[in-house]
Amino acid sequence: MQPLEPLTVLIAEDSAADRLLLSTIVRRQGHEVLTAANGAEAVEVFRREQPHLVLMDAMMPVMDGFEAARQIKTLAGESLVPIIFLTSLTESEALARCLEAGGDDFLAKPYNQVILTAKIKAMDRLRRLQATVLQQRDLIARHHDYLLNEQRVAKAVFDKVAHSGCLSAPNIRYLQSPYALFNGDLLLAAYTPAGDMHVLLGDFTGHGLPAAVGAMPLAEVFYGMTAKGYGLAETLREMNAKLKRILPVDMFCCATLLSLSFQRRTVEVWNGGMPDGYLHCIATGERKPLAARHLPLGVLSPQAFNDRTEVHSMAVSDRVFLLSDGVIDTCDAQDQLFGVERLQQLFAANRQPDHLFEEIEQALHDFGGEARDDVSMVEVSLLEAAQVSPSAPVYSDSGQSCPLDWSVSFEFRGATLKRFNPMPYLLQLLLEVHGLRAQSGALYSVLAELYSNALEHGVLGLDSSLKRDAQGFARYYEQRNARLDALQDGYVRVHLKVTPEGEGGCLAIRVEDSGKGFDVTRVMQRPLDDVRLSGRGVSLIRQLGRNAGWSDDGRSAHVEFFWEALA
Amino acid sequence: MSVVTEVSPDQKKLTISIKGRFDFGRHQEFRESYERLNQKPESIVVDLKDATYLDSSALGMLLLLRDHAGGDESDVRVVNSNSDVRKILAISNFDKLFDIS
Numbered sequence: 284m285q286p287l288e289p290l291t292v293l294i295a296e297d298s299a300a301d302r303l304l305l306s307t308i309v310r311r312q313g314h315e316v317l318t319a320a321n322g323a324e325a326v327e328v329f330r331r332e333q334p335h336l337v338l339m340d341a342m343m344p345v346m347d348g349f350e351a352a353r354q355i356k357t358l359a360g361e362s363l364v365p366i367i368f369l370t371s372l373t374e375s376e377a378l379a380r381c382l383e384a385g386g387d388d389f390l391a392k393p394y395n396q397v398i399l400t401a402k403i404k405a406m407d408r409l410r411r412l413q414a415t416v417l418q419q420r421d422l423i424a425r426h427h428d429y430l431l432n433e434q435r436v437a438k439a440v441f442d443k444v445a446h447s448g449c450l451s452a453p454n455i456r457y458l459q460s461p462y463a464l465f466n467g468d469l470l471l472a473a474y475t476p477a478g479d480m481h482v483l484l485g486d487f488t489g490h491g492l493p494a495a496v497g498a499m500p501l502a503e504v505f506y507g508m509t510a511k512g513y514g515l516a517e518t519l520r521e522m523n524a525k526l527k528r529i530l531p532v533d534m535f536c537c538a539t540l541l542s543l544s545f546q547r548r549t550v551e552v553w554n555g556g557m558p559d560g561y562l563h564c565i566a567t568g569e570r571k572p573l574a575a576r577h578l579p580l581g582v583l584s585p586q587a588f589n590d591r592t593e594v595h596s597m598a599v600s601d602r603v604f605l606l607s608d609g610v611i612d613t614c615d616a617q618d619q620l621f622g623v624e625r626l627q628q629l630f631a632a633n634r635q636p637d638h639l640f641e642e643i644e645q646a647l648h649d650f651g652g653e654a655r656d657d658v659s660m661v662e663v664s665l666l667e668a669a670q671v672s673p674s675a676p677v678y679s680d681s682g683q684s685c686p687l688d689w690s691v692s693f694e695f696r697g698a699t700l701k702r703f704n705p706m707p708y709l710l711q712l713l714l715e716v717h718g719l720r721a722q723s724g725a726l727y728s729v730l731a732e733l734y735s736n737a738l739e740h741g742v743l744g745l746d747s748s749l750k751r752d753a754q755g756f757a758r759y760y761e762q763r764n765a766r767l768d769a770l771q772d773g774y775v776r777v778h779l780k781v782t783p784e785g786e787g788g789c790l791a792i793r794v795e796d797s798g799k800g801f802d803v804t805r806v807m808q809r810p811l812d813d814v815r816l817s818g819r820g821v822s823l824i825r826q827l828g829r830n831a832g833w834s835d836d837g838r839s840a841h842v843e844f845f846w847e848a849l850a
Numbered sequence: 851m852s853v854v855t856e857v858s859p860d861q862k863k864l865t866i867s868i869k870g871r872f873d874f875g876r877h878q879e880f881r882e883s884y885e886r887l888n889q890k891p892e893s894i895v896v897d898l899k900d901a902t903y904l905d906s907s908a909l910g911m912l913l914l915l916r917d918h919a920g921g922d923e924s925d926v927r928v929v930n931s932n933s934d935v936r937k938i939l940a941i942s943n944f945d946k947l948f949d950i951s
Contacts, residue, residue, distance in 0.1 A: 488906040489874070532917045533910030537942065556942040578943045582913065608906075608941075618902065620934060 290407060293317045293334040295325035295351060296369060297343040301392075305338060305369075308396050312403065322346025326354045334364070336406055338390075341370040341381060349384040356385035363387075363413035365406035369394075434465055437495065444502045448473035449480065453670075457661040458640045466657035467494030468607050469536075471502055473509040476710055476727035478545060478671055481509045481518070484605045484661055485538035485580070486557065497536060497581070500525055512707040512727055515542050515551055516590040519580070523588045526581030535581040539573070539605050543597075545668040546728060546823055549756075550603055553592045555579045559623065560605040561630070562595055570630055571595065573603070594760040596753050597665045602636065609657035613647050621650050685717045687788055690780035697772045700738060706731050709777065716781055718788050718846030725827040726790075726844060732820040733794040733840050734775065739763060741796030741838065742773040747820075773797040786848030792828075793841040800836035807833075853879035857891065864891035866915075869900040872935075874907040881911070884918060894919055899930035904938050916947060927951070 292314045296302045299320075306316045317332055319325035323346040325339065337355060341348040352366050368381035368389040381389050387409070388402055441464055450457065450472050457470055467487030474480055483505055487494040501522055508518040519540060526536055537556030544550070554560065556579035559572040577589055597603075606626075613621040629646055633639050640660055647658065691712070695705055710727050713719055719726055739745045743766040749759040778793040806821055825831045828842035853876055854867045866883050868876065884894065894915065898904070916924050927949040931939060939950055 486906070488910045533907070533914045535910070535913070537906070558941060575941050575943055578946055582947070612905075 290314045290336055290403070291317060291332065291334040292403070293319065293325060293328055293332070293337045295319040295322065295337065295343065295348065296340040297321055298340075301340075301369075301394075304394065305399075308394070308399055309338075309403070312400055314403075322348055322351030325351045326358070329355045329358060329364075335410060336403065337364060337366045339366050339368050339386070341368050341372060341377075349380060352381075352384040352386055361417055363410045365410055367402055367406060437492075438464055441495070441498060441502075444499060444506075447506060452480070454480075454664045454666050455482070455661065456637075456640065457659070458644070459659045460657070463657060463659055464495050464498060465492070466490055466609070467498075467536075468609070468657055468659040469498045469501065469538075470659060470661055471505050472663075473506050474671075475509055475542075476512045476723050477731055478668070478724050478728065480541075480543040480545070480663070480671075481505070481515070482541040482543070482603075482605075482661065482663055483538055484557065484607065484659060485536045486607050486657075486659075487536045488534050493534065497526060497530055497534065500529060501536060501580075508707075512710045512731075514704050514706075515540050515553055515592050517704055517707075519553055519590045520585065520588060523580045523583065524585040527584060530581050535579040537575075537579040537608075539575075540592075541603055541605075541663065542592075543603070543663060543665060545666055545671050547820075548597050548599070548665060549594050550597050550665070551592045551594045552603075553577065553590070558606055558608050558611055560603060562597070563602040563604060563636070564598065565600050565602070565636075566598060570604075570627075573605075591764065594756070596750075596756040599665055599667055602662050602664045604639070604662045605660070607657060607659040609659065610643065610647065613651040613658070615651050621647060625650070686715055687781060687783045690778070692776065692778045694774050694776045696774045697770050700742060700773065700775060701767055701770055705777070706734060709779070713779065713781075713790065716788070716790070719790060719844060721846070722844060729824050729828045729842055729844075730792065732824050733792065733842070734777070736820050736840070737775045737794050737796035737798070740801065741798030742775060743767065743770070744798055784845070787846045789846075790844040791841065792843070793839060795835070795839045798838060800838040801833075803833045803837050806837075852876060853883050855883040857887065861889050862892045863895065864893075865895045865897055867897040867900065870902055872898065872901045872904045872908040872911075874905070877907065877911060881914065884915060890919070893925040893927070896926065896928045897930055898928060898932070898935055901931070901935055904931075904935045906942075909938075909942055909944065912944065912948065925949075 292309050294302055294305050294309065294316060296305060296318070297320055302318050302320070306318060309316050317328050317334055319328050321343045325337070326346070328334070329337070339348040339352055348368060355364060355366065365387040366385060368386045369392060370378070370381060370389055371392040372378060373391070378389055387406060390399060390402060448471055449455070450470065452472065455472055459468060459470055467489060469483070469485040469487065471483040472480060485501065487497050504522045504525055505518060508521060539552065539554045539557040539560050542551040550562065552560070552573045554573055554575040555577035556575050559574050561570040562573060563570050576591070611621050611623055611626060625646065626643070629642055633642060639662070643660065693705065695703070706727070709730060710723070713726060714723055740747055743763060745759060745762055745766065749755040774797045776795040780791040782789050824840070824842055828844060831840070831842040833840050852869045854869070856865045856867070857863070864884060864887065866880070896912065896915070912928070916926050919926055928939070929951050931950065936950070939945065944950065
């Protein structure tokens with residue numbers, strides 16, 4: 284055994300002879316000795332000299348050993364200063380009192396040198412153990428503080444990115460633990476230029492910083508591409524490719540993406556690896572599951588990735604509810620999962636839709652006892668298009684190089700129509716014209732509507748009357764996908780012409796397709812405020828653009844936008 | 851041992867059995883179970899008969915195994931999963947990558 288480090292030992296003993304005897308024994312072991320003749324003196328010496336260990340006589344004048352022990356223990360605080368009582372007391376009650384007063388051991392008189400030495404050694408071991416524990420505890424606490432601080436800073440940076448979107452929109456309710464990000468949960472929402480709303484609920488594999496790292500690039504892609512008018516498919520492909528490239532093999536991101544169109548009253552859904560979401564139809568009370576059809580983001584190569592989405596019709600105030608696996612994977616004490624059935628029972632019992640989150644939280648609490656911090660829920664409801672007010676995009680260029688007199692024509696042919704969405708490019712081009720920026724939402728909506736009419740009704744020959752009811756609606760989008768897959772030829776042409784007019788200008792858009800056309804007179808006779816599922820596109824174009832018209836038996840559509848002098 | 855490995859006599863087939871929770875705590879053992887082999891097996895079977903639970907890091911480990919075994923050319927089967935485990939594999943659509951039974 285390695286020799287003891289010399290200790291400072293306080294000997295509190297009222298008998299001068301005993302004091303001398305003890306001092307000699309202790310000094311002989313190599314320790315330094317301090318002495319006191321009563322309890323009050325002992326406390327005073329302790330305060331001044333901070334000895335490592337105390338030998339304390341129980342019975343002393345002025346202040347007895349019991350009271351002195353209590354005071355010394357208080358002064359010592361967290362660090363262990365062992366107190367060995369020296370006592371001629373023999374009855375067990377008195378010995379117990381020594382320990383109750385804070386003593387760690389006792390030594391019976393007359394003193395046995397061998398036992399005293401052994402006890403000092405044993406107490407010193409305890410003292411060191413306590414010191415090590417305290418040191419390690421403080422170290423852990425310090426590391427924990429660092430970690431929390433790092434998370435706080437990382438979260439602040441991330442919140443700037445994540446909340447640059449529209450999570451605060453009136454039709455979004457969500458619940459996330461403040462540090463959900465460090466459990467890999469991610470919630471993003473943003474408006475497209477056409478006023479549609481894109482929402483992403485994601486869940487990265489793993490916990491802590493690794494789980495949070497992938498969130499930043501994912502959010503950048505989501506916001507960047509949504510703002511530019513890319514659809515879900517393009518955004519998904521880009522997110523998948525990016526995550527596949529940057530993440531290690533065993534990391535990926537389960538995600539559900541939504542695109543809510545207030546104009547068309549539809550929701551487009553892609554679910555890769557998330558629990559079922561639910562489309563809640565308020566009128567019927569039905570909750571349609573939005574099941575995972577795909578592998579999570581970041582697993583498949585860009586070639587193998589599947590961006591196929593599902594489209595469902597919605598009525599105003601219908602809701603889409605998404606949740607992370609923290610909800611259904613909450614375990615009780617027996618390792619039983621909360622599960623989907625219990626969630627559905629809550630749905631069935633729910634009377635006030637606005638209290639659903641609280642009811643789920645309460646049920647999870649009652650079930651599992653302890654709250655998990657990776658429980659995320661979001662609910663998005665469909666508003667009247669007129670109630671939606673996306674904030675205007677911010678542009679940073681000066682406007683000096685604004686092009687005001689030009690025209691351009693595109694022809695998009697079969698193979699291109701299958702995979703490529705030209706809308707974002709066309710919109711970027713048009714928004715170089717500063718006068719059009721104020722109407723970017725209307726412009727995008729009209730352009731997108733003209734293009735999808737030309738593609739779906741023209742080139743693909745789909746019958747819009749199919750969309751009259753919800754089943755037909757689903758069938759319509761099935762047919763759309765099937766015909767698009769089989770598409771060989773056909774074209775959509777887009778002609779854009781910008782001309783200056785006085786201080787302002789005019790944009791003329793013409794879109795032609797290779798389809799069979801339609802009965803223009805009949806469609807134009809419909810009232811403008813048509814709220815049926817089908818045919819909404821045409822009235823939208825007529826309301827948002829000027830001088831809208833169709834020619835060549837419906838195969839050619841044109842519409843104009845004007846702007847005045849810029850302020 | 852919560853991860854037990856068995857190599858067929860001809861060294862062509864590796865069977866990895868997981869007992870109890872299949873989560874991040876098994877990470878090291880699971881990786882070692884196939885990385886320490888001198889000869890790469892032609893096929894790998896992950897037996898989940900005694901696995902009670904599987905979390906997303908376990909899914910990540912399966913992806914690592916698949917990658918190690920040759921990615922799209924690999925032959926990795928996941929067998930004997932109980933209903934809870936099968937649900938988790940189904941939600942993640944891992945049946946598109948693994949032969950699950």
